[in-house]
Amino acid sequence: MRANFASTPEGARGRRFPEEESAHRSCFQRDRDRIIHCSAFRRLKHKTQVFVEHEGDFYRTRLTHSIEVAQVARTIAGALGLNFDLTEAVALAHDLGHTPFGHTGEEALDALMAPYGGFDHNAQTLRIVTRLERHYAEFDGLNLTWDTLEGIAKHNGPVAPLGPDGQLTGDVPYALADYNAAHDLELHTHANAEAQVAALSDDIAYNNHDLHDGLRAGLFTEDQIADLPIVRDAYAEVDAKYPDTDSYRRRHEALRRVFGAMVTDLIETSRARLAASGATNAQDIRDIGHPVIGFSDAMWGDLKQIRSFLFSNMYRAPHVMEQRSRVTQAVNELFPVYLADPTLLPQRWQGDVAQAPDETTLARLVADYIAGMTDRFALQQHAHYSGRDVLEGLWPGQDAGA
Template sequence: MPQPMTPAAPFPPARAPQAANPALSRGRIFAEPDSPSRTPFQRDRDRVIHSAAFRRLAHKTQVFIPHEGDHYRTRLTHSIEVGQISRALARALGLDEDLAEAVALAHDLGHTPFGHAGEEALDAKMTPYGGFDHNAQTLRIVAKLERRYAAFDGLNLSYETLEGLVKHNGPLLTANGAPTRRHAKRGVPGAILEFDAGFALDLQTCAGLEAQAAALADDIAYDAHDIDDGLRAGLLALDAVRAAPFLRDLGREIEALHPRLEPARFIHELTRRLITRFIEDAIAESRRRIEASGVASFDEARRWGAPLVGFSPAMEAAEREIKRFLMKSLYRSPPLMRDRERAGVIVAGLFEHFFARSEALPPEWAKAAAAAGADAARRARVVCDYIAGMTDRYATIEHGRIFDEAPNLL
């Protein structure tokens, strides 16, 4: 009979001093009684899962628009995979798994239909009115646009989860209040600054280590699963994958252990080994950084000034290599570029139509647009919120209903 495996070290480890402590949460915008059965971060995760915005991710593009097939990742399956990886990282580092998972599951709520193509089209239309940023849109959803609870709009998430959503990619402002490099060209999105004015998120500091784990998990999931989907779709060739040095080495490992493995199993084995290699490197490197930093609390980790959860220099180089490979070989492939162009036409057409005829919006949205009066920016934001919340299918059907000639992406 198979023998049970013995862990090499206590698993999971004790809670690290740098972990977020749910008992010491900074609280919520609207005070609520404590739950007798769940921590604040567990409640946050559950609220995200039960939100309408989370359900809609099932019908929003990750890379492949749904007409390509039923087996490719959507925003929902991607978010679930990011949640799983973030929990693995948090568990190994002694962090709060529930907070890491809450940030991971919510991080893509603000994405438009049709992935980055939809975001670029909507941002172009919103440029005169403050632009569009999916991270800022996520904040709008969890703080305002979800309308489920009797006592408040939004999900009323805890401070630590909100901070993680806004800052999982790093600080937004420098110590002197200027936008960081990521936001130097266009400034910090207005929705984030407006929210921060009423519920300060310390935009000059890093997010906690749980949010940093969620951000790294996002990169791991993107790289591994886009390779998986690209190979299964036939847009990436195994020979091309083997040409990338890091992936080539993984392929050689598989071929040495499993000669003449059928392609479907080879692809899965490549994906799982890639994820494992990323996670194991991140755990070792993050432990090294945390120990070297000397930080001894959640707040000290936030104020450290650089991420403490990350890859080693060698793995960072490998990850950049994979991203370059995917950009050249997958994301810019002719079939995906054609779909991106069609998706942009749909999103741009919907915005132009509803901005010019906001009375044609569904009643609740039409009422909000009418309340904007002569304020074009405010009316544009209502239209933007409506379109950003659409699924791929709904956006395509709406465009076909409105226009005689419409790209078919179903």
């Protein structure tokens, strides 16, 4: 049953470029489908989640991560009476702007772009769906509804407050500021509840699957995670119910219970917050001034401990740090190659290059191109221009078995 504070296709704020409605799909279903069919979504299959794509077939990529986030988000939205098509659209789109090599590539590109306004993967997602995808005859981008664009831009919260003059203050990523000047997404408010669900579904997905991938890679052991909150109780329950199961099934059964505990807590806590909010429509959610979707304080404290463990034992593990150093070098060396000679960009980019009025615009085109690369294409391009493989000899991880 749909809640009165849910977003509805009938209440959607439309598209920047008007289109006839579909006879078979709601506007939010149409948004979701356009995201799934876009080029940037397909490229996520070869973009890093934690491990560089060459390290094995069983680790999560940005594509499988996005699908897992969408599944979690759709379940939670349904339980809360929200619009699960809008929730799914935002969840599927949330990482489209990621560079090759994940957050490592983003940090490298942000540093390189510092003289030109910086780089932010969330802002880049908006740039992709409003400008860089060029498949439709009547417009650039995907022409998504305002509601979906709002969710993409603000799913992590307001971007910047308004000043006394009614203008945004603070540091707004250039891609967001550029688009918002033409199509106001009200970046000073919280997003719809559906986007808030998508944001925290991201947390649920990566906290769970990074434990699984870290175990598979041998970066830590089950004994090392046995005393983590949530995990401890999950293993105890599995051992009591299945005392003779093998270690792989034991691990899977425990981690699926960790997953379930996070989802259940988010649903129960958010249901209470929504009831207490007094919201009677989707706009009320934006105007409340604080998130309405969230974990309990106890669960949030437990997740902080899990994230701290993953940070120390996975994201900053010696092998991962060596990998980070090498791919950072690849990005650092690729960027000036294209900036110095933009004719090396593909032919279809040359029209934009010819019209670039200054170095800042040109640098942003180069950043767009590099950000769109997959891990392996970035490595191939770097090897082509540098004559060497930056990952040669790097430990490939423990990826045997189903």
